[in-house]
Amino acid sequence: MSKPSIPKGTRDFGALEMAKRNYIFNTIRGVFELYGFRQIETPAMENLSTLMGKYGEEGDKLLFKILNSGDFLHGMTADEVANTSTLKLASKFCEKGLRYDLTVPFARYVVQHREELLLPFKRYQIQPVWRADRPQKGRYREFYQCDVDVVGSDSLLNEVDLMQITDTIFTRFGVRVQIKINNRKILTGIAEAIGEADKIVDITVAIDKLDKIGLEAVNEELRQDGISEKAIEKLQPIIKLEGSNAQKLDTIAEVLRDSETGMKGVEEMRFILNTIGALDTPKGSLNNELQLDLTLARGLNYYTGAIFEVKALDVQIGSITGGGRYDNLTGIFGMPGLSGVGISFGADRIYDVLNQLDLYPQETVTGTKLLFINFGEKETAYCMPIARLCREAGIATEVYADSVKMKKQMSYANALSIPFVALAGENEMNEGKVTLKNMTTGEQSLVTPEELIAAIS
Secondary structure, three states: OOOOOOOOOOOOOOHHHHHHHHHHHHHHHHHHHHOOOEEOOOOOEEEHHHHOOOOHHHHHHOOOEEEOOOOOOOOOOHHHHHHOOHHHHHHHHEEEEEOOOOHHHHHHHHHHOOOOOOOOEEEEEEEEEEOOOOOEOOEOOEEEEEEEEEEOOOOOHHHHHHHHHHHHHHHHHOOOEEEEEEEHHHHHHHHHHOOOHHHHHHHHHHHOOHHHHOHHHHHHHHHHOOOOHHHHHHHHHHHOOOOOHHHHHHHHHHHOOOOHHHHHHHHHHHHHHHHHHOOOOOOOOOOOEEEEOOOOOOOOOOOOOEEEEEEEOOOOOOOOEEEEEOOOHHHHHOOOOOOEEEEEEEHHHHHHHHHHHOOOOHHHHOOOOEEEOOOOHHHHHHHHHHHHHHHHOOOOEEEOOOOOOHHHHHHHHHHOOOOEEEEOOHHHHHHOOEEEEEOOOOOEEEEOHHHHHHHHO
16 A cells, blocks of 8 residues: 655645744744734635636636535536536636635735725735645745735835835844845836837746846747847846946936836835935844846736845745735725735745755754653652643643653653753652753753752743
């Protein structure tokens, strides 16, 4: 009989892995709450009518669809089933799908609960999402996103907060990152400036692949999309633009001087970058580099303003955080005019980065701090009240359940990296004390329960 397995693109997480993942979630949650965001949750599955058409054609193909319960073939003949396209069959068989991200369900939530919400509404969400993508390194079919969004505010101070949140989170993780920022209005202006305004989607999708496939492949994709050679030629110096953020903005402002939309994007970028640059703290504005990258496009159709992406500098992996402003997202659910901006942290990729760089604090991966050795029924009865006192003092404590050889119990402590072991035999019980052993140094001392708690605390 073959061993059971799990679907490709998914993973099991044991106790050690979960300790690491909880460190990630708790760190991110703590920073979100520092900036006044509150947590919500939405269902794992949404109506397909909520999801379809929100992620572009490519995104729609990656949606996991759920067969209707009961007789999903009801009302269809065998001939219709045999001669109907897969997509049309799916539309008849499937009314629900697993969520692709947390942003569209959040937009649905806002519209559905709009009478209850106080705007601006600042929410965060830490939940799994699913994509029928081809599994590869750093890319999974089931993965967690940690999203933070503001809706009901046009202020660019929200973008400034998101950049600070991003910088703070990765500083706390000890991961060096580059935070890339751009603006969809600037990209629209670039398309106008090169004479291809109606090809904005094709242009942004192509140049967004620059880091992955290189300049020549991007240019070839632009040609295949019907972009003229003259326009591609005009695009080259923009794609290759270098210098400081201020220099890039000055140059692109000159290129876009005749584009009202493009100049609006330039103004927004100046405000964000200048406000962040003016943050006066002992450590400066941000701990990580914030770079204006005019090739950053982010393929999702709903971004309308600033867009962000974060890449780790010391690990070869795709983007680990991304987001942007989506002024018209709730309009697709019948609530136009509500501005929103958000950013999503890819917990699974962050997990891989921290693993590769070995950046987990020791206390986050060590569960039990104190183990009482079990010498027998009488000794255990003596240790149990002391163990309870330790737990009441906030010390994670175990009493070994079985009275087995001491070597086996000590091996258990070593295998789980338990830093302290307490032993109580006849001598210790007579004195009302225990022997405390430091498993790291090997030092032993005879202590009272109060001294035991003080030593470990």
